[in-house]
Amino acid sequence: MFGLDKKDTTLLIVVALMVLLAPFILNPFPEGSAMAQFNAGYPDLMQRFVIFGIFAIGFNILFGLTGYLSFGHAAFLGVGSYSAVWMFKLLSMNIIPAIVLSILVSGIFAAVIGFVSLRRSGIYFSILTLAFAQMSYNLAYSVLTPITNGETGLQLSLNDPRILGSSATADGSIPVTSLFGLEMRAAEQIQIGPWAFQFSVGFYTCAIIMLIAFYLSIRIFRSPFGLMLRAVKSNQQRMNYTGLNTRPYTLTAFIISGMYAGLAGGLLACMDPLAGAERMQWTASGEVVLMTILGGAGTLIGPVLGAGFIKYFENIFSKINESTLDGWFSFLPDGLQHAVVWVADHFVGSGWHLTLGILFMLVVIFLPGGLVEGGQRIYAWISGSKRKAKAAETKTEPAE
Amino acid sequence: MGILDVKNVSKRFGGLKALSDVNLSVKENTVHAIIGPNGAGKSTLLNCLVGKLIPDTGSVMFDGQSVLGRAPYEINQMGISRVFQTPEIFGDLTVFENMMIPIFAKRDGSFRMHAYETVASEAEMVEQAEKMLIDMNMIDKRHMHAASMSRGDKRRLEIGMCLSQQPRLLLLDEPTAGMARADTNNTIDLLRQIKAERDITIAIIEHDMHVVFSLADRITVLAQGTPLVEDEPQNIRGNPKVREAYLGESA
Ligand SMILES: Nc1ncnc2c1ncn2[C@@H]1O[C@H](COP(=O)(O)OP(=O)(O)OP(=O)(O)O)[C@@H](O)[C@H]1O
Ligand SMILES: [Mg+2]
Numbered sequence: 001m002f003g004l005d006k007k008d009t010t011l012l013i014v015v016a017l018m019v020l021l022a023p024f025i026l027n028p029f030p031e032g033s034a035m036a037q038f039n040a041g042y043p044d045l046m047q048r049f050v051i052f053g054i055f056a057i058g059f060n061i062l063f064g065l066t067g068y069l070s071f072g073h074a075a076f077l078g079v080g081s082y083s084a085v086w087m088f089k090l091l092s093m094n095i096i097p098a099i100v101l102s103i104l105v106s107g108i109f110a111a112v113i114g115f116v117s118l119r120r121s122g123i124y125f126s127i128l129t130l131a132f133a134q135m136s137y138n139l140a141y142s143v144l145t146p147i148t149n150g151e152t153g154l155q156l157s158l159n160d161p162r163i164l165g166s167s168a169t170a171d172g173s174i175p176v177t178s179l180f181g182l183e184m185r186a187a188e189q190i191q192i193g194p195w196a197f198q199f200s201v202g203f204y205t206c207a208i209i210m211l212i213a214f215y216l217s218i219r220i221f222r223s224p225f226g227l228m229l230r231a232v233k234s235n236q237q238r239m240n241y242t243g244l245n246t247r248p249y250t251l252t253a254f255i256i257s258g259m260y261a262g263l264a265g266g267l268l269a270c271m272d273p274l275a276g277a278e279r280m281q282w283t284a285s286g287e288v289v290l291m292t293i294l295g296g297a298g299t300l301i302g303p304v305l306g307a308g309f310i311k312y313f314e315n316i317f318s319k320i321n322e323s324t325l326d327g328w329f330s331f332l333p334d335g336l337q338h339a340v341v342w343v344a345d346h347f348v349g350s351g352w353h354l355t356l357g358i359l360f361m362l363v364v365i366f367l368p369g370g371l372v373e374g375g376q377r378i379y380a381w382i383s384g385s386k387r388k389a390k391a392a393e394t395k396t397e398p399a400e
Numbered sequence: 401m402g403i404l405d406v407k408n409v410s411k412r413f414g415g416l417k418a419l420s421d422v423n424l425s426v427k428e429n430t431v432h433a434i435i436g437p438n439g440a441g442k443s444t445l446l447n448c449l450v451g452k453l454i455p456d457t458g459s460v461m462f463d464g465q466s467v468l469g470r471a472p473y474e475i476n477q478m479g480i481s482r483v484f485q486t487p488e489i490f491g492d493l494t495v496f497e498n499m500m501i502p503i504f505a506k507r508d509g510s511f512r513m514h515a516y517e518t519v520a521s522e523a524e525m526v527e528q529a530e531k532m533l534i535d536m537n538m539i540d541k542r543h544m545h546a547a548s549m550s551r552g553d554k555r556r557l558e559i560g561m562c563l564s565q566q567p568r569l570l571l572l573d574e575p576t577a578g579m580a581r582a583d584t585n586n587t588i589d590l591l592r593q594i595k596a597e598r599d600i601t602i603a604i605i606e607h608d609m610h611v612v613f614s615l616a617d618r619i620t621v622l623a624q625g626t627p628l629v630e631d632e633p634q635n636i637r638g639n640p641k642v643r644e645a646y647l648g649e650s651a
Contacts, residue, residue, distance in 0.1 A: 003518060223515040224504050224522065227493075231501050234490040241450060241488070242502045242561070243476035245510040252513055 008218050011300060015214060019207045022046050023197045030194035037324070038316060043187055043200035044271075045315050049308045050203070050210040051267045056291040056303030057210075057217050058260020062253050063289070064298035065226060067233035071126045071285050072113065072133030076106040076258040078140060078280030080265025082147070085154045085275045092164040093175045095184065095205070095270040099263065106262020107255055109136075114254035118247065121236075133285055140277035153276030177270050179205060184271060202271050209267065210304075213260060218300055220256070229253050261288075290356075294363055296370030305371045313356050320348035403428040403601050404449070404569060409458035411444055411625075418444045419455070419625045426569070431595065431602045433612045433633075436622035437645065442605045443485055445622070446571050450482050451475045462569065473510045479568035483575050485605075487554035489561070491547030495538060498546050498557055499529040502565045528564065536560040537586060552579035556587060563594060572604040576611050588614050613637075621645065 004012065018025060027041030040046070055077060063069055080102035087098035117128040140148040148154055156174045160167055169175050177184045179201070187200035220226045228249050231239050236246050269275055278284075287310065295306025325341045325348065332340060347355045367373045402425040411419040418441045426432045434442050447453040449460055451472040460467050467475050476482075481502075490498050503525050508514060520526065533539040536556055541549065546557060559575055576584040588611060594600060606612050612619065612633070619636045621628040623645040629636065636642055 003521070005518075005520065219518070220515050222518040222520070224500075224508070224517060224519055225513055225515040227497060227500060227519050228504070230493060230497075231490050234492040235488060238488040238490060239501075240472040241476055241482050241484075243473050243505040243510055243565070244501070245471070245473045248511040 002215065004218060004222070008222065008300075012211075012215060012218065015301065015304070016211050019050065019211060020204075022049070022207070023199055023203070027195060027197055031196050032194065034327075037319065040312055040316060042198055043203045045311070046203045047200075047206050047267075047271050048311045048315070050206045051264050051271070052288075052291065052307040052311055053304040054206075054210050054213045054267070055261055055264035055288050056295065056307040057213055058257040058264070059288045060257075060292050060297060060299075060303040061217060061220060061229075061260065062257035063292055064303070065221070065229035065233065066250055066253050068118070068121065068250060068254070069126050069289065070117075070129040070254070070257075071282065071289065072117075072129035072131075072136075073257070073261050073288050074280050074282070074284035075113070075133040075136040076110055076261035077265035077268070077284065078136065078275065078277065079106045079109050080262035080267075081269040081275035081279055082140070082154055082265075083262070084266040084269035085156070085273055086147075088156060088162075088177065088269070088273050089160040090163065092162060093177050094164075095177055095179055098177075098270060099209075099266045102262045102266025102269075103259045104262075106265065107259040109262075110255045110258025111251070114251050114258070118250050118254060130282060130285070133280060134282060137277055137280040137282075140280055148275070148277060150277070153274055155274045177273055206267055206271070209263070213263065214300075214304065221300060225249075225252075290360060294360055294370055296372030299370070299372040302370050302372045309371065310356065313352055313359075317348050317352035317355055318350065322349075324348075402426045403463055404603070405459075405461040406445070406449070407459045407461075409445070409448055409455040409460065411441075411448060411453060411455050417625055419448070422458070422622075422625070422627060424620060424627065424630075426601060426603055427618070428601055429599055430617040431591075431604060431615045433616035433619045434603065434605045434622055435607070435612060435619060436628075440622040441625040442622055443573055444625075446482065446573055446603075446605065449475075449571060450480060476505075476565075476567075477510055480571065481562035481565050481567035481569075482571040483555070483558050483562050483573060485573040485577070487551065487558050489546045489554055489558050491545070493546055494542065495533065495544050495546055495549070495557060496529060496542040498561060499532055499564060500525060502561045503528050503532075506565045532560050532564045535590065552583050555579060556583060559587065559590075563590075566598070566600075568599070568601060570600060570602045572602065572606070574605055574607060576606065576608055584608065584611065587611075591615060 002009070002012070023041050023046065026046065027039045029035040029039050059070070059073055083102045083105040084098035087101045091097050113129065113132045117125055117132065120128060142150060158168045158174060165175060182201050184202040184205065185200070187198055190197045190199065228244065231244070232246050232249055239246050265279065291306035291310050292303045293306070294309060295304065296302025322341060322345050325344050326337070329337045329340050345351065363370060369376070404426040406422055406424040409419055409422045410417070422445060434445065436442055444453065448455045449467065451467065451470055451474070454468060462478055462480060465478065467478070490501065500519060507525065530539065533542055536559070538553070538557065538560065541553070546554065549557070555575060555578060559572070562570055576587055579587065591602065592615065595602070604615065616633050618630065619633055620630040621636065621642050628641060628645055629639055631639070
């Protein structure tokens with residue numbers, strides 16, 4: 001179906017179901033129960049899952065296929081956000097033109113940065129992209145204040161000259177983003193027994209765009225173009241002596257992944273119309289690298305899993321605080337409870353990075369193929385010892 | 401005038417004169433062997449033909465056009481394919497995928513953003529790759545990761561990849577080194593068969609005299625960066641100069 005073989009079609013359908021049913025899947029615990037804080041089924045967080053999923057899918061087209069490790073992809077995320085907010089300010093609150101501009105502008109940015117950075121490979125390429133991203137960050141933070149509104153960040157205001165649309169609503173507030181009148185923040189809550197499930201326009205808009213982005217990435221992976229990108233990673237020398245010019249291949253991959261990042265940045269602004277320089281910071285660039293490696297670089301689904309994993313930790317673990325821990329360990333004797341809580345406290349709340357760091361190390365050391373390899377091993381283990389032996393021998397397929 | 405004309409080519413590496421004043425003419429549709437002791441400059445000469453090295457002096461003409469100053473991929477697109485002394489294949493890809501790449505490069509040129517089709521749906525290209533794999537006796541290995549094959553198989557794959565491009569000039573740098581006897585004979589047969597079927601010129605560097613004398617129409621002996629003699633195989637065998645410089649040593 002859709003020009004995919006059976007295996008890929010199945011994968012696409014499974015991912016589509018998981019994403020579209022996410023409001024249920026991510027809300028397994030009844031409201032008000034002790035476990036309810038582990039629920040992730042609220043629109044704001046689910047939007048982040050899919051938007052960063054798009055970011056990571058795009059990053060994987062560059063890193064997973066060609067092996068070029070960019071440390072500056074957050075620059076494109078930021079550029080996408082700024083472009084979208086400007087579109088809201090100047091043209092219309094409709095998200096379509098905003099998204100189109102985000103993709104275009106980040107694509108142009110990627111063409112320029114890629115053209116220069118791809119003259120080098122390996123660590124030098126990574127450093128060049130990092131340098132470019134930090135330059136973009138600093139420009140956004142101070143020099144280009146008229147465009148980016150510097151430290152404060154770019155926001156909508158009541159006197160934006162919106163050409164198609166009004167500067168303010170009838171009741172004097174700033175209009176909200178919409179898709180042909182369908183407001184992004186509009187949401188519906190369905191109560192089933194003790195469970196409350198939330199469905200928002202914003203999430204489903206992002207989800208459908210993510211599924212399209214995912215589908216396109218499968219097509220790229222399976223195409224002759226994708227094969228050439230994998231050849232770049234494998235042996236550039238052989239490519240050159242086979243009559244292939246590697247430079248345009250890597251540059252195209254760089255631009256495509258920059259456009260994915262721009263799309264993600266644009267969507268962030270569509271959900272919440274503001275853009276700040278911190279979105280371009282090197283930590284944000286590093287995050288997408290972690291997502292991709294954690295999930296499984298070079299695999300189709302890995303980056304999406306990695307993005308979900310990291311965003312879940314960031315949002316759920318960071319909310320656990322000392323009093324929550326006190327509650328969990330209240331069954332322990334007093335002295336011991338204090339000790340356990342004191343230790344555990346360093347791994348939750350603002351210490352969630354510590355937990356994530358440890359998990360990341362464990363995955364990289366024991367599952368070099370990321371979460372996807374973990375999944376494959378479990379699958380092999382379940383489906384009998386014959387297959388188990390095989391899975392241990394063969395390494396992770398590069399394009400699963 | 402041959403299809404390949406090398407005139408007065410010299411190449412220095414620091415103080416070492418790897419090639420000095422090399423003249424070589426390879427006639428169209430012949431197999432031209434280049435032999436000589438280790439370090440004679442044979443690989444260096446090939447490097448100068450495919451754009452890996454630029455000679456200090458001299459000219460290299462392929463089919464009346466200079467190759468000097470062109471990028472390796474441009475030279476390949478002119479019709480020159482090369483097998484390396486240490487196998488250069490796509491180790492992370494499967495044998496089948498390895499074979500598809502040169503076939504796409506032949507059809508689509510040095511760059512094409514070809515993302516609409518899937519590799520599997522390119523029936524004609526797939527058929528060509530499979531045919532080549534059958535000819536190479538490797539079709540049963542099509543799903544194998546190329547890196548996990550033996551050195552001899554890697555080499556055979558590389559030869560197949562180069563042949564699948566249907567080059568006008570094929571450069572082979574010790575193609576049978578590391579191959580089992582059976583595979584060596586297999587490779588000789590394949591090259592002969594290709595030779596009989598289509599127009600192709602082959603320049604081959606080889607230490608294995610069995611291979612050289614089975615295939616070559618003409619032989620150039622290179623020693624210390626200079627061609628010593630160039631002649632027909634039967635005359636090379638008895639030439640005392642050659643025996644001294646090369647055959648005597650290795651025998
Ligand atoms: N890139 C290089 N830099 C410096 N010296 C080099 C380089 N390439 C080759 N040489 C030297 O040039 C000389 C010729 O080397 P070359 O590889 O052409 O020999 P060869 O005839 O192919 O030998 P073999 O039969 O061992 O492959 C050798 O002394 C080698 O060490
Ligand atoms: Mg050599």
